Amino acid sequence: MQTFLRGIDLFTPLDGGGIAELAGELQARMLLGGAVLFDEGEVADALYIVRNGGLAAYRREADGVLTLLGLLGAGEVAGEISLIARTPRASLVRALRDSVVLRLSADSFHRLVAKYPQAMLHSVGVTARHLLERPGEVRYSAPRTFAILAHDAGVDARGFAHALATVLSRYGSCALIDAAVAHGHDAAWLHEVEATHRYVLLLGDAGETAWRAHCARQADAFLLPANAADVASAWPEVAYINAEHMPLRARHLVLLHAGDIGPGRAPQWLAQVRGARHHHVRGGSAGADIERIARLLIGRSMGLVLSGGGARGFAQIGIVRALRENGQQIDCVGGTSIGAIIGAGVALDWSVEEMFYNYRRAFVDGRPLRDYTFPFISLTRGRRVAHLLREAFGDRDISDLPLPFYAVTANLTAGTAQVHRSGPLWLWLRAASAIPGVLPPVFHHGEVYVDGAVMNNLPVDPMREARVGDIIGIDIGADDVVRAQVEEFALPSALRLAWQRLCRRPLRPGILNILLRAGMVNAETASAARRAQTSLLLAPPMGDIGLLDWHEYERAIATGYRFAREVLGRGAKSRGVP
Numbered sequence: 001m002q003t004f005l006r007g008i009d010l011f012t013p014l015d016g017g018g019i020a021e022l023a024g025e026l027q028a029r030m031l032l033g034g035a036v037l038f039d040e041g042e043v044a045d046a047l048y049i050v051r052n053g054g055l056a057a058y059r060r061e062a063d064g065v066l067t068l069l070g071l072l073g074a075g076e077v078a079g080e081i082s083l084i085a086r087t088p089r090a091s092l093v094r095a096l097r098d099s100v101v102l103r104l105s106a107d108s109f110h111r112l113v114a115k116y117p118q119a120m121l122h123s124v125g126v127t128a129r130h131l132l133e134r135p136g137e138v139r140y141s142a143p144r145t146f147a148i149l150a151h152d153a154g155v156d157a158r159g160f161a162h163a164l165a166t167v168l169s170r171y172g173s174c175a176l177i178d179a180a181v182a183h184g185h186d187a188a189w190l191h192e193v194e195a196t197h198r199y200v201l202l203l204g205d206a207g208e209t210a211w212r213a214h215c216a217r218q219a220d221a222f223l224l225p226a227n228a229a230d231v232a233s234a235w236p237e238v239a240y241i242n243a244e245h246m247p248l249r250a251r252h253l254v255l256l257h258a259g260d261i262g263p264g265r266a267p268q269w270l271a272q273v274r275g276a277r278h279h280h281v282r283g284g285s286a287g288a289d290i291e292r293i294a295r296l297l298i299g300r301s302m303g304l305v306l307s308g309g310g311a312r313g314f315a316q317i318g319i320v321r322a323l324r325e326n327g328q329q330i331d332c333v334g335g336t337s338i339g340a341i342i343g344a345g346v347a348l349d350w351s352v353e354e355m356f357y358n359y360r361r362a363f364v365d366g367r368p369l370r371d372y373t374f375p376f377i378s379l380t381r382g383r384r385v386a387h388l389l390r391e392a393f394g395d396r397d398i399s400d401l402p403l404p405f406y407a408v409t410a411n412l413t414a415g416t417a418q419v420h421r422s423g424p425l426w427l428w429l430r431a432a433s434a435i436p437g438v439l440p441p442v443f444h445h446g447e448v449y450v451d452g453a454v455m456n457n458l459p460v461d462p463m464r465e466a467r468v469g470d471i472i473g474i475d476i477g478a479d480d481v482v483r484a485q486v487e488e489f490a491l492p493s494a495l496r497l498a499w500q501r502l503c504r505r506p507l508r509p510g511i512l513n514i515l516l517r518a519g520m521v522n523a524e525t526a527s528a529a530r531r532a533q534t535s536l537l538l539a540p541p542m543g544d545i546g547l548l549d550w551h552e553y554e555r556a557i558a559t560g561y562r563f564a565r566e567v568l569g570r571g572a573k574s575r576g577v578p
Helices: 002-006 018-024 080-084 108-115 116-132 157-168 187-196 209-218 265-270 284-298 310-325 337-346 350-364 383-393 423-432 461-465 495-501 511-521 524-532 550-574
Strands: 027-029 037-039 046-052 055-060 066-072 092-095 100-107 143-150 174-177 199-204 221-226 249-255 276-280 300-305 332-336 404-409 416-420 442-444 447-451 468-475 534-540
Touching: 002 018, 018 080, 018 100, 018 108, 046 187, 080 157, 100 108, 108 116, 143 157, 143 209, 157 199, 157 221, 157 265, 157 284, 199 209, 209 423, 249 265, 249 284, 276 284, 276 383, 276 442, 284 524, 300 310, 310 337, 310 350, 310 468, 310 524, 310 550, 332 337, 332 461, 337 350, 337 404, 350 534, 350 550, 383 423, 404 423, 416 461, 423 447, 534 550
Parallel strands: 143 199, 143 221, 174 199, 221 249, 249 276, 300 332, 300 468, 332 404, 468 534
Antiparallel strands: 027 100, 037 092, 046 100, 055 066, 055 092, 404 416, 404 447, 442 447
16 A cells, blocks of 8 residues: 555655554545535545556536546546645546545644645645646546456457467556456455556456456446457447446457458448547557557547648658658558548558559559549539549448548538548548549538648547547648749739749649648638647658659658658667667
């Protein structure tokens, strides 16, 4: 217990005697999942330390709706702010799962403060930091205890659990508990297992009804393995898993494949678990897939976000090559416009060679913007782009991609940026790159979708909301400037304009460049804040390559590659890597 208390920031100034006194004042309290610890307006008569389990804090709005303020895990403290400030409780706190909290009464707290005044000063500092850090942003605590509930007896959940435990043990001690190991032990024993291990996997094999129910009550998050090729059906615990009080406890659908990913399987299985995230474990890539799942589960993953920027987006192929050569594992991908299209290739696990060939075939040889039409809606029909995208990506669903992926569009009907994590891949890539005026919008279920760069040209926020550990952002659209070499009322003759265009030296930008830039410029101000949310921002200098210079394909790739190599090399030197 004393070792546990020493690891809590609030009490670090206490010496050995102070920690011992603190331990003697604490009272353990068991909370069942959903139970209220305290409510708004109540007298702050104690603070609570989460020993095991998890809590959620909410603010009650005027209309009675609860707004999530944050999640608290083992070792975190609840109720200290109102206790120190001597104010009524400002939030509702309830247990997310079966939990144990340690109660320190107000009298005991103030007694310790009087005896150890330095601790009080430190406590005030910690409390103030909690109030000032990221105001308005929800605080999350990474899950540590996972219930693995096999869909049926034919699923090798045990093999998956052992492989996952091996990977998790690289990040901290990991215990794998099944019904046989837990037999004869009470809840207190399991709480002690959680207290002494960084991660705990609770394996519930098919048919172990009582044990599976206990696993579900005890876990921070669910892992739901199923054989992807089987007919999709509900889990025995589906009513509990889909219950209204469950959304804050992540549900992860794990689809096990004998070989490659079969098309159309993921959407059918996702329909069984409302709001679940999903992961693929492929027969030939199981080790790499399970390593990625482990990183995503515990917030140690790396997300890649790619921006729009027309033909400059090909630089992202070179950057991806440099990242892979540097040993960087990419666990999930998102993007908009050309960034969504390049990102889909990354999420498909295409090699650099496959990306180079496939995108050259589609965007250089395929001449996607050459099906001009009378501009009632746009300058081009868009059919050529749709055909090329369908040819490159087939009819697969977004959820069938090996890596988690999203594409961002601008929904003109709703007036919002929309994130697509499922649905036909080619369709939403077509919508994500529908430059207003250049390509016609995508009309779907009565709504109108265009290029996501109109509203969000560097969609980092959906990645951050998914609680990804670190994010690499590639921004190749921010430094574009549209210029003219002539004054409006001093235009040269039509003959001279034609000659300059033939010589590739136009005095004024063409309509395609104007429309493309106009579609992106509105998102630039907001992009500054999104760039700040990245762990690493890569913005190669692309000013000498135009937004429609598809013929500069190879040079754009080379520019991105050289830039990323240089940045990554500087980072290695700063860490002392030879």
